[in-house]
Amino acid sequence: MDLVLPDALPSDDERAAVDAVLGPATSGWSGGERAIEFEGRVARGGEARDRRHQLLPVLHALQARAGWISPGGLRYACERLTVPPAEAYGVATFYAMFSTEERPARVVHVCDDIACRVAGAVNLIGDLERELGPERENQLLRSPCLGMCERAPAALMQTFGDDASDTAMGPVSMEVLDPFLHSRPWTMMTGAEPVDAAPQALGTREGLRLLRRVGVVDPSSLDDYRAHGGYEALRRAVELGQEGVIREMKDAKLLGRGGAAFPAGVKWEAVAKQSVRPHYFICNADESEPGTFKDRVLMEHDPFAVLESLTIAGYATGSEKGFIYIRGEYPNATSMLEGAIEKAYAHGFLGSDVMGEGFAFDVELRRGAGAYICGEETSLFNSIEGKRGEPRNKPPFPVERGVFGKPTGINNVETLVNVLEVLTLGGEAYARIGTPDSTGPRLFCLSGCVERPGAYEVEHGVTLRELLEIAGGVRGGKALKAILLGGAAGSFVTPDDLDLRLTFEDSKAAGVTLGSGVVMVFDEDVDLAHIVLRIAAFFRDESCGQCVPCRVGTVRQEEALTRVIAGRANGSLSDELALIGEIGQVMRDASICGLGQLAANAVDSAIHRLKVFDGGAA
Numbered sequence: 001m002d003l004v005l006p007d008a009l010p011s012d013d014e015r016a017a018v019d020a021v022l023g024p025a026t027s028g029w030s031g032g033e034r035a036i037e038f039e040g041r042v043a044r045g046g047e048a049r050d051r052r053h054q055l056l057p058v059l060h061a062l063q064a065r066a067g068w069i070s071p072g073g074l075r076y077a078c079e080r081l082t083v084p085p086a087e088a089y090g091v092a093t094f095y096a097m098f099s100t101e102e103r104p105a106r107v108v109h110v111c112d113d114i115a116c117r118v119a120g121a122v123n124l125i126g127d128l129e130r131e132l133g134p135e136r137e138n139q140l141l142r143s144p145c146l147g148m149c150e151r152a153p154a155a156l157m158q159t160f161g162d163d164a165s166d167t168a169m170g171p172v173s174m175e176v177l178d179p180f181l182h183s184r185p186w187t188m189m190t191g192a193e194p195v196d197a198a199p200q201a202l203g204t205r206e207g208l209r210l211l212r213r214v215g216v217v218d219p220s221s222l223d224d225y226r227a228h229g230g231y232e233a234l235r236r237a238v239e240l241g242q243e244g245v246i247r248e249m250k251d252a253k254l255l256g257r258g259g260a261a262f263p264a265g266v267k268w269e270a271v272a273k274q275s276v277r278p279h280y281f282i283c284n285a286d287e288s289e290p291g292t293f294k295d296r297v298l299m300e301h302d303p304f305a306v307l308e309s310l311t312i313a314g315y316a317t318g319s320e321k322g323f324i325y326i327r328g329e330y331p332n333a334t335s336m337l338e339g340a341i342e343k344a345y346a347h348g349f350l351g352s353d354v355m356g357e358g359f360a361f362d363v364e365l366r367r368g369a370g371a372y373i374c375g376e377e378t379s380l381f382n383s384i385e386g387k388r389g390e391p392r393n394k395p396p397f398p399v400e401r402g403v404f405g406k407p408t409g410i411n412n413v414e415t416l417v418n419v420l421e422v423l424t425l426g427g428e429a430y431a432r433i434g435t436p437d438s439t440g441p442r443l444f445c446l447s448g449c450v451e452r453p454g455a456y457e458v459e460h461g462v463t464l465r466e467l468l469e470i471a472g473g474v475r476g477g478k479a480l481k482a483i484l485l486g487g488a489a490g491s492f493v494t495p496d497d498l499d500l501r502l503t504f505e506d507s508k509a510a511g512v513t514l515g516s517g518v519v520m521v522f523d524e525d526v527d528l529a530h531i532v533l534r535i536a537a538f539f540r541d542e543s544c545g546q547c548v549p550c551r552v553g554t555v556r557q558e559e560a561l562t563r564v565i566a567g568r569a570n571g572s573l574s575d576e577l578a579l580i581g582e583i584g585q586v587m588r589d590a591s592i593c594g595l596g597q598l599a600a601n602a603v604d605s606a607i608h609r610l611k612v613f614d615g616g617a618a
Helices: 012-022 046-066 071-081 085-092 114-118 121-132 174-181 222-227 232-252 264-272 294-301 303-317 331-346 377-384 413-425 427-431 464-470 504-509 528-542 548-566 573-590 594-598 601-608
Strands: 106-111 140-143 155-159 165-169 280-285 321-326 362-367 408-412 441-448 454-459 480-485 491-493 518-523
Touching: 012 046, 012 071, 046 071, 046 085, 046 362, 046 377, 071 085, 106 114, 106 121, 106 174, 114 121, 114 441, 114 518, 114 528, 121 140, 121 174, 155 174, 165 331, 222 303, 222 331, 232 264, 232 303, 232 413, 232 427, 264 303, 264 408, 280 303, 280 377, 280 413, 294 303, 294 331, 294 413, 294 441, 303 321, 303 331, 303 362, 303 408, 303 413, 321 331, 321 377, 331 362, 377 408, 408 413, 413 427, 413 441, 441 464, 454 464, 464 480, 464 518, 480 528, 491 601, 528 548, 528 601, 548 573, 548 594, 573 594, 573 601
Parallel strands: 106 140, 280 321, 280 408, 321 362, 441 518
Antiparallel strands: 106 155, 155 165, 441 454, 480 491, 480 518
């Protein structure tokens, strides 16, 4: 059965918003005026089905113009795209940033996730809720991690209408947010200079590679980027040829920096060898792991490097088109990339004849809408295609059947930016950085109770203790209680683990993971039990619900933790903790994708490594 919207009519503003994305309707079959004398006998609407992938941009346009996705706006979008209303409604309700209920003209999302909680976000939200009152509850929204952990507590402020805008900022306070929420004139306050997100960029910069242009190069200037070595790696790639680039990548032994640590060169080679055309290459910029913000720093301060490296990936794999899928909560990074793409096209670094070298590569920026699951590659493909961001079963693997059913390569931002260093240094020289099994430089995101939070670049092999010292140690000289390594999907470690070398092989041997580079520090004053509960709540909210082990397991995990913390365990404490362990094992064994498979990792480590619920570290 389909959803029927017979009486829902779009407003003129909603029509204009959809038409701004799709262009004007050409016939009654695609939402325009119907000429019955001709269209009563001839149908001309089939081509719209090929535009289903524009559904997400259209929903963004409706949300920005009206503040919500009304039945009338949804109906018009479905007519223009020839998408069944039930399917479009399913997509609109999948993403946290979209609303199918009317909202005020101004909305603020205040992060209440781990790093922001440590920085006082819960008290801030409570003060704001009391100030606004229950009648304004849909104007203040609690948000999962906004990717601004180095500036906690953070907020995303949205205005809707003709002058729609999104503004991410931090740290925020009552004084900053109160004028905005009451529709009074307000001033955007960042609390720190943008470059403070990469504290090493304020110093000598000795040894920096991935961050060397941050704070030096004007991120909006293509000329400045080229003056600092920009597009030399792409020229080197063309000199080497496609096979030569892949050979350098394999020699470099570059492993993916998004968490899975798959060899990038092997993935590129597999895509390049596929005979089916076209090929696609995707930059996964949906950086949604709580505690992670390094990709945001690169996109905001070195956007041309992201474009250049994606173009190299496209060239090496024979891909005709690339996508940058960026998380919806990153307005500043989105703006920088949009400007960089426009300039790259204007100067011949993208398009039908890149740099006059005879190969074509196009790039489209696709904005997500608040769904952690879309960081999983197959969920991301579905999102680009205009479907709910639910993971697919594998095999087939993306290198064979990815986005639009075609061979697809995909890497995250940090992995791709490393490619520039591989080609600049040469694969073998790059492999000598770090350790034999963990090559190259690595970015880590330090946040929480640390003196100088931010993105730090080190070589694989430094210890956790050394990294913490670089960031100034525990804030205020307090005692260290624990560190969350790898993010919400990672594991807790104790002060006894500070001499752990930060490599793929050492972390695996220690039973932990580097994940996406999260290093979140907790001092002696932090209530770890409630931090663990927040992690469980995060996975409950972010589960796409497609598979039973994850959909049910994340709920049951949170319920059990809530009982334990409240002192209302079913049976003995050991029985309840054993139940939590069994739930976690089922999720690991039977979930479709990494979200369910990793949703119990931090909880398990808190129980067994930190002994949080045995009175050891709570």
